[in-house]
Amino acid sequence: MRPPYHPKMTRRATLKWLFAGLGTAPVLAACGQSTRSEAANTDLLLGSPKPISGTPYGADPDMMNPRVTWQRTMTPAQLQLVAALSDVVMPATSERPAATALGVPDFVDEWVSSPYEMTQGTRVACFELFEWLEQEARARGETSFAEAQIDQQQALLDRFAWSENVEPGLESMASAFDHFRTISVSAYLTSAEGSDWLGYRGNRPDTGDYAGPTPEALEHLSAALQPLGLSIPEGL
Amino acid sequence: MAEHEHDVLVIGSGAGGGMAAYVLTRSGVKVHMLEAGRDYDPVAETPMFAENRDAPLLGNGTPDKDFGYYNATIDGGWDIDGEPYSTGDDSEFRWWRTRMLGGRTNHWARNSFRMGAYDFKPRTRDGLGFDWPITYDELAPWYDEVERLVGVYGVNSGLANHPDSGAGVLQPPPKARVPELFAAAAAADIGIPCVPARRAVLTRDPGDGRSPCFWATDCGRGCNIGAAFQTTTSLLPWARSTGKLTITTDAMVYEITKGEDGNANGVRYIDKTTGEHKFIGARAVVLAASAAESARILLNSNANDSGGLANSSGQIGRNLMDTVGSGITGQIPALENRPRYNEDGAMGMHVYIPFWLYEAQAAGQLDFPRGYHLEVYSQFSAPGMGSGSGLDGYGSMILDSAKRYYGSFIHFAQRGEMIPNEHCYAEIDQDRKDKFGIPTLKFHYKHSDHEYGQVRHAQQASIEIIERMGGRVVSDVKAPEDAIATGGEIIHEIGTARMGASAADSVTNSYGQTWDVPNLYILDGAIFASKAHKNPTLTILTLAMRGADHLVNEMKRGDL
Numbered sequence: 151m152r153p154p155y156h157p158k159m160t161r162r163a164t165l166k167w168l169f170a171g172l173g174t175a176p177v178l179a180a181c182g183q184s185t186r187s188e189a190a191n192t193d194l195l196l197g198s199p200k201p202i203s204g205t206p207y208g209a210d211p212d213m214m215n216p217r218v219t220w221q222r223t224m225t226p227a228q229l230q231l232v233a234a235l236s237d238v239v240m241p242a243t244s245e246r247p248a249a250t251a252l253g254v255p256d257f258v259d260e261w262v263s264s265p266y267e268m269t270q271g272t273r274v275a276c277f278e279l280f281e282w283l284e285q286e287a288r289a290r291g292e293t294s295f296a297e298a299q300i301d302q303q304q305a306l307l308d309r310f311a312w313s314e315n316v317e318p319g320l321e322s323m324a325s326a327f328d329h330f331r332t333i334s335v336s337a338y339l340t341s342a343e344g345s346d347w348l349g350y351r352g353n354r355p356d357t358g359d360y361a362g363p364t365p366e367a368l369e370h371l372s373a374a375l376q377p378l379g380l381s382i383p384e385g386l
Numbered sequence: 387m388a389e390h391e392h393d394v395l396v397i398g399s400g401a402g403g404g405m406a407a408y409v410l411t412r413s414g415v416k417v418h419m420l421e422a423g424r425d426y427d428p429v430a431e432t433p434m435f436a437e438n439r440d441a442p443l444l445g446n447g448t449p450d451k452d453f454g455y456y457n458a459t460i461d462g463g464w465d466i467d468g469e470p471y472s473t474g475d476d477s478e479f480r481w482w483r484t485r486m487l488g489g490r491t492n493h494w495a496r497n498s499f500r501m502g503a504y505d506f507k508p509r510t511r512d513g514l515g516f517d518w519p520i521t522y523d524e525l526a527p528w529y530d531e532v533e534r535l536v537g538v539y540g541v542n543s544g545l546a547n548h549p550d551s552g553a554g555v556l557q558p559p560p561k562a563r564v565p566e567l568f569a570a571a572a573a574a575d576i577g578i579p580c581v582p583a584r585r586a587v588l589t590r591d592p593g594d595g596r597s598p599c600f601w602a603t604d605c606g607r608g609c610n611i612g613a614a615f616q617t618t619t620s621l622l623p624w625a626r627s628t629g630k631l632t633i634t635t636d637a638m639v640y641e642i643t644k645g646e647d648g649n650a651n652g653v654r655y656i657d658k659t660t661g662e663h664k665f666i667g668a669r670a671v672v673l674a675a676s677a678a679e680s681a682r683i684l685l686n687s688n689a690n691d692s693g694g695l696a697n698s699s700g701q702i703g704r705n706l707m708d709t710v711g712s713g714i715t716g717q718i719p720a721l722e723n724r725p726r727y728n729e730d731g732a733m734g735m736h737v738y739i740p741f742w743l744y745e746a747q748a749a750g751q752l753d754f755p756r757g758y759h760l761e762v763y764s765q766f767s768a769p770g771m772g773s774g775s776g777l778d779g780y781g782s783m784i785l786d787s788a789k790r791y792y793g794s795f796i797h798f799a800q801r802g803e804m805i806p807n808e809h810c811y812a813e814i815d816q817d818r819k820d821k822f823g824i825p826t827l828k829f830h831y832k833h834s835d836h837e838y839g840q841v842r843h844a845q846q847a848s849i850e851i852i853e854r855m856g857g858r859v860v861s862d863v864k865a866p867e868d869a870i871a872t873g874g875e876i877i878h879e880i881g882t883a884r885m886g887a888s889a890a891d892s893v894t895n896s897y898g899q900t901w902d903v904p905n906l907y908i909l910d911g912a913i914f915a916s917k918a919h920k921n922p923t924l925t926i927l928t929l930a931m932r933g934a935d936h937l938v939n940e941m942k943r944g945d946l
Binding site: 206207208209210211213214216217218219238239240241243246257260261264266267268269304307311312313314331332333334335336337338339340341342344345347348349350351352353354355356357359360361362363364366367368370371374375378379380381382383386 | 424430431432433435436437438439440441442443444448449450451455456460461462463466467558560561562563564566567568570571572574575580581582589599600601602603607720721724725726727728729730731732736737766767768769770771772773774775777778779780781782784785788789792793854855856
């Protein structure tokens with residue numbers, strides 16, 4: 151059985167989370183509907199998420215001290231499901247850690263909890279996906295998705311995760327999963343470890359002229375151009 | 387004429403207002419600048435080196451900050467709370483504004499291409515649109531002066547209608563990145579030039595306190611070392627250092643007032659910090675609030691005449707244009723898994739594709755009358771919200787795919803000339819006021835086959851380059867009518883108070899001096915008579931320098 155996921159505050163340690171104070175103050179009108187239906191539904195297997203709270207960060211946020219101005223809203227059971235799902239999507243390998251090790255579930259929670267119309271569609275779709283996965287997992291194995299065996303988790307994803315092979319009737323799950331994958335993979339690659347692994351080498355100041363491509367990069371380019379009958383242009 | 391603490395009021399602190407204030411104060415003229423937005427200190431407020439992961443939602447754009455959390459657009463964007471605008475039936479238009487000192491110069495792309503000889507006489511060349519009352523040759527020395535002052539990297543490529551700068555004016559451009567070299571090789575092979583871009587980014591120490599680029603940190607956030615040009619690190623502090631510039635921020639101007647002598651005598655504005663309506667007098671007024679906002683102020687002025695101030699020609703608000711925009715993205719297998727290195731460089735583009743078909747166009751071989759350029763974008767960019775998109779399936783292979791494809795996409799952004807037409811204009815929306823009680827703008831906009839034909843050509847050229855690179859097109863290639871950017875979206879809106887040779891059909895002379903009100907100058911994008919494919923800011927700066935110099939001379943001569 152996988153150990154429970156604990157939110158990782160370290161990844162975004164510079165963020166100052168805003169808990170008390172704002173309470174449930176202004177909520178976007180667009181959120182009203184989903185919030186109401188979530189609150190009214192007591193049959194959710196993963197529990198009722200908290201309503202969206204907090205405010206958008208506004209048109210003049212403090213750029214030097216970034217701050218998330220809303221609370222996370224996923225239930226503990228949703229968070230455990232997201233942790234398991236993230237690790238199926240991005241498992242550990244010999245050269246990189248699994249998604250949960252980089253705090254990916256926390257970012258999914260931040261995204262689906264944000265008070266913007268643009269993220270609310272994702273919230274509804276993702277919560278439906280999570281609930282469906284939980285329902286199917288329990289129906290098959292009598293365990294939660296989070297506690298299911300990896301092959302059972304994969305069998306569920308195989309029904310919609312590959313664009314060429316979506317089970318009829320599960321198109322909305324496929325679309326929700328695509329959102330989830332974009333959010334979770336982006337969070338992974340944007341983390342310090344993920345960014346290093348991907349190979350982003352910038353955001354480092356240098357003096358003098360821009361160094362430009364390394365000899366190795368130019369050699370690779372030459373080799374790429376050669377079969378196309380092209381060569382590296384002069385003077386650029 | 388009444389005595390004032392200052393001589394000239396300048397409305398707006400962006401490219402036009404900043405340059406006007408610089409030229410005027412250095413000539414000893416006392417200037418009072420009014421800016422609708424808040425004060426802004428780029429030294430203290432620019433999030434240099436801040437990581438996307440440290441911003442809410444990985445720094446992704448939201449309706450609060452459309453271009454991302456760290457973008458140097460404050461209290462602005464496509465929509466501003468309480469400051470609406472509307473569009474006419476069957477029209478779409480988007481209006482990007484900021485409400486901050488320095489305006490949009492704080493975040494612009496810094497692309498700085500000179501207009502050329504053809505661009506100033508387009509009607510003479512093909513019978514469409516309007517000629518400017520000025521030639522390229524007249525403006526060339528002013529361009530040199532502006533480029534020297536601002537700091538622009540690039541080279542003299544000697545191409546038709548892409549003028550060379552004076553000797554020693556340009557700064558050396560940064561070396562091309564790998565995908566840029568690849569695109570240039572492929573383009574050259576099919577007869578398309580690809581040359582160093584020109585951007586207002588210092589690559590040499592100008593010796594004025596600004597530093598050359600240190601090859602990191604997105605220019606769109608602003609630049610606290612002053613390498614990427616913005617008025618808040620250059621023209622404004624330089625003008626302030628003369629002791630002759632006063633700046634009042636949070637001053638929402640809504641009217642320019644006129645005395646009995648027919649001259650402008652001051653400005654009414656709302657002090658946003660108190661809500662008070664205030665009047666400030668002046669000997670002359672420079673209007674540079676941005677093309678659409680300047681038109682709005684003029685149309686809302688002169689209550690005795692519903693046509694607005696300086697509008698005997700009826701041209702204010704008309705001739706609204708924006709750059710024609712579209713884009714095609716390709717994926718290049720040969721660039722997959724390429725060796726990593728730091729590709730930030732000057733953050734923006736190092737090379738671009740200038741329009742190369744002027745001869746064919748003049749010979750009638752093309753089905754569109756005006757040119758475009760292609761901006762080339764491809765690099766190992768900082769990971770962010772988009773980094774996880776476009777994947778399929780799950781499991782360890784998806785991260786491997788993300789890594790394999792990283793830096794293998796290339797985007798060609800078309801930026802083309804639009805021809806003015808009678809369907810494109812801004813007017814006062816009689817039914818609507820903003821939160822200050824100021825009547826708002828209503829935009830009308832329509833493209834024509836001139837623009838659609840150009841989009842089709844740009845799409846085809848981009849596809850040919852991608853295919854020559856051995857790549858595949860990954861963007862949806864839409865019909866030109868659907869592919870073209872909505873009016874205003876390229877944020878090059880201009881033309882709403884065009885200059886011309888005669889008071890009958892234009893608002894200003896070639897100096898931006900209004901025909902009707904001699905001590906009122908318009909020195910922003912409003913005065914453009916045509917919208918060349920070249921990004922407008924460099925030309926706004928240049929016209930503002932020349933216009934402000936003219937104003938100084940008029941004042942010295944006692945004519946104003």
